[in-house]
Amino acid sequence: MSILEVKDVQKVFDNRKVLDGVNLTVEKGETMVIMGGSGCGKSTLLKIMIGQLKPGSGEVFIDGEEIVHLNDSEMDRVRLKFGMLYQGGALLNSLTLAQNVALPLTEHTHLDKKIIDIMVKMKLAQVGLAGFEKKMPSELSGGMKKRAALARAIALDPSIVFYDEPGAGLDPIVAAVIDRLIMDLSKKLGMTSVVVTHEMKSAFRIADKMAVLFKGRVIACGAPDEIKNSANPYVQQFIGGSLEAASVSAKDSTEEYIKSLVEGN
Amino acid sequence: MREFAGKIGRSAINFTKHTGSVWKIFREVLYWIFIAPFKGQPCKMKYVADQMNLIGIGSVPIVALVNFFFGITLAMLTSYQLKQVGSQELMAGLVGVSFTRELGPFLAAIVVASRVGAAITAEIGTMTVSEEIDALETMALKPIRFLVAPRLIALLIMLPCLTVVANVVGMAGGYVIGRFNLHIDSSFYIKLTFDYMVFKDIWTGLLKSVAFAVMIALIGCYQGLTVRGGAAGVGISTTQSVVQSIIFIIIIDCLFNAWFYFI
Numbered sequence: 001m002s003i004l005e006v007k008d009v010q011k012v013f014d015n016r017k018v019l020d021g022v023n024l025t026v027e028k029g030e031t032m033v034i035m036g037g038s039g040c041g042k043s044t045l046l047k048i049m050i051g052q053l054k055p056g057s058g059e060v061f062i063d064g065e066e067i068v069h070l071n072d073s074e075m076d077r078v079r080l081k082f083g084m085l086y087q088g089g090a091l092l093n094s095l096t097l098a099q100n101v102a103l104p105l106t107e108h109t110h111l112d113k114k115i116i117d118i119m120v121k122m123k124l125a126q127v128g129l130a131g132f133e134k135k136m137p138s139e140l141s142g143g144m145k146k147r148a149a150l151a152r153a154i155a156l157d158p159s160i161v162f163y164d165e166p167g168a169g170l171d172p173i174v175a176a177v178i179d180r181l182i183m184d185l186s187k188k189l190g191m192t193s194v195v196v197t198h199e200m201k202s203a204f205r206i207a208d209k210m211a212v213l214f215k216g217r218v219i220a221c222g223a224p225d226e227i228k229n230s231a232n233p234y235v236q237q238f239i240g241g242s243l244e245a246a247s248v249s250a251k252d253s254t255e256e257y258i259k260s261l262v263e264g265n
Numbered sequence: 266m267r268e269f270a271g272k273i274g275r276s277a278i279n280f281t282k283h284t285g286s287v288w289k290i291f292r293e294v295l296y297w298i299f300i301a302p303f304k305g306q307p308c309k310m311k312y313v314a315d316q317m318n319l320i321g322i323g324s325v326p327i328v329a330l331v332n333f334f335f336g337i338t339l340a341m342l343t344s345y346q347l348k349q350v351g352s353q354e355l356m357a358g359l360v361g362v363s364f365t366r367e368l369g370p371f372l373a374a375i376v377v378a379s380r381v382g383a384a385i386t387a388e389i390g391t392m393t394v395s396e397e398i399d400a401l402e403t404m405a406l407k408p409i410r411f412l413v414a415p416r417l418i419a420l421l422i423m424l425p426c427l428t429v430v431a432n433v434v435g436m437a438g439g440y441v442i443g444r445f446n447l448h449i450d451s452s453f454y455i456k457l458t459f460d461y462m463v464f465k466d467i468w469t470g471l472l473k474s475v476a477f478a479v480m481i482a483l484i485g486c487y488q489g490l491t492v493r494g495g496a497a498g499v500g501i502s503t504t505q506s507v508v509q510s511i512i513f514i515i516i517i518d519c520l521f522n523a524w525f526y527f528i
Contacts, residue, residue, distance in 0.1 A: 050403055052399060052402065052403070076405035077405075079402075079403060079404065079405040080405055083403075084400070084403040086396045086399065086400055087396070088395055088396060090395060090396040090397050090399065090400035091397075091400075092392075092397055092400075092401075093391075093392075093395075093397070103404065103406070104404045104405075104406075107404075107405075107406055108405065149400075152404075
């Protein structure tokens, strides 16, 4: 059964079509990686999937419920079903790590404070941050911030966790640690993961399924091996990190480059 | 000319748009302060207490300093004028009424708008650019409840308190001139101050401070929540917050004075 479904989603910003009929299906428990170059619409798609942005047209289903037409309070009910790991962590800087992780628990459950304290310790231990409860976010490294933010994202044991560039700005070892956590959540706890990234190594490590976005469209979708063997030249260019393809502006002729500057395309 | 008219038109549209957004925040914050607590969703008193400490206690020294010296200045200027008609002792009442009606609430609000309004915008603005506000929304937590309501409640409580401090300290500044320059006896000076003061002078001043508190909180929070463009955007919004707060304080003050004393 699909837990997340995106149907023909379109989004236009200032007469520029950022998403042009995106279709995507994510099954329960799988890790879907959405890839694409800068400006291809990945972040916009992510914002639409978590209800932060309304699409121009199309539908988004989370756990069978269409979310595009929900009002704010109805959307809040759906938001409890998923967690989100932001690129910079987005921990509340005025709160300690324990308070950050406890926030969704104190606000959305009627659990006793002692139980919440135990749950916070468990969640922080799950991401390898046991003993860091009283630290402030400003005292942590980038990787630790992301792990703490992940502990907060899974505090309510959501069915889906969305990740926005989880490895961005981290060294390869710390990025691998984050990847391991994502895989653990998926394999051991059965959480569905939707990861937006453009880091190939990480993407192929964690993905059960991959989708490649290009100019607001999904140009390839399938298992990592299918993506690796895709006949689409842009997909090959993207995963190979090569300049040798017609779609890259670095290969534009001088005339085309001047035309794009003059016409603002 | 057409360009100028276009500019005016665009400014008017922008002003209407911003006013509409601020009004929306105001309605929402009223819900979280007055209705939500009865539905089992009160504002966190810890956040309110933190803000009261930051906004109120932290502003006492600077409010006192500004009003004390303003009290001295006002006393010197008025006694200089009153000397020409031989009624320098009237200065006590004039300073008292000026502070309770106008200068106390006004100067306290200006100090708080500069100090606290800027801090509110900078803090919320930084949270906006670092996606903390988005994170709150994704956790189904309302930024208005967590960030705006505690600040508004704290300002509604603390700005009238700071106004009382401003009134007392401003009158003390006048007393310094009355006692040491005009050699008026202390008890006589105090009697003169209260002889010319009526209760309306005090409550109208306090009512003004409540309106100023609402304005400072709403502008500060709105500017913070609508920051765009990273650190530079935070700087721009912080400046706008202080400038707009001061302008609106002056306009509201003028309207209140017209209402209380002339209409």
